[in-house]
Amino acid sequence: MRQLIVTAFTSLDGVMEAPGGEPGYHNAGWSMSSVEFDPAAYEIKGSEQDQAEAMVLGRVSYQSFGAVWPSMEEQFEKYNAMPKYVLSTSLRKNELIDGWGDTQILRSTAEVARLRAGEGGPLIVHGSATLVHSLQEHQLIDRYHLLVFPILLGSGKRLFSEASLATQKLQLVDSAVYSNGIQKNIYDVVR
Template identity: 35%
Template sequence: MKLTVTTFVSIDGVAQGPGGPEEDLSGGFEHGGWVVPLFDDDTGAFIEEVFGRGDAFLLGRKTYDIFAASWPNATDPDDIVADRLNTLPKFVASTTLTDPKWGPTTVLDGDIVSAVAELKSRPGRELQVHGSLELVRTLHEHDLVDEHNLLTFPVVVGQGRRLFAERGLDTRMSLVESRSTSTGVIIAVYRREGRAEFGTMEVE
């Protein structure tokens, strides 16, 4: 399976607490819910496209808990996001989750890098990561992410954790697809292409 990551980010790179004021208060974060005023029908349509390609989900513990508290209550048969989340296999990276109530769920409590590599070797379309910021950083550092679906919202949040660590693995990406929405969200799909290249700008 191809491993894809879908992330909401602000113009200043913040990926923390996009969905609500109480979603992630770690580090004193006070600006949660910054995507809500800008999440339009076009953005929703893209998210449905993404979920329609998924065959399994890989989540961090915090994102899993957030999802498990709400998505099981969504029972509309026409809601593709709810249908996929509630029925497809979910794998959770956690050393503390022992009895997940939201199935079908498998807890990955050992070497996450080896476990994810094994999952990727299985047949299927996409193993999808949503949210799960710390997990995404780990996956990126070990070259396990094949594609990033990056949704950049036109807002400067001003505080919070960024998608990528301040120091990390240099990576070259190619742009697979891009579009914009009615509220100015820039949707871009990037494919990993190996190590980044560097050079010097010269004046003719």
């Protein structure tokens, strides 16, 4: 079985929407404007790229990242080259991004479950709030990589589903606090 990892920038109050400046959110770009830059806080991003074998994305995040990451070869070389799986009921094959590696469309959470149950290395999910909620609700997430920013945003898409779910215990396996107040928290889901 493959490990399914959710990685996210989140505010202290759990908002994960538009940390890099994606349009349409009134606090877009909050991860860049809320703290001083400390490269140590982002080292996890390099290790994620080295460890992941494929990305699983929702349609909106796929289209958003796909508009930028292919041109940032130095920062995202391994992500650009690795296979991508997009969970979408509406995305058509002719809408896939040219030149951004092998991409397959998945139509259901059950297809993600089959992918996770197969052989291979870790699958990593970036952004993709709706997808993350569905994965939580179906208990398919194995690990969370969170960078928690010392900011309260109030409204916005939340990392965690608001559905009525059974208790899900997490085990903290790594953490750090950086000079700019960002906290790294890595949790394994206890089954």
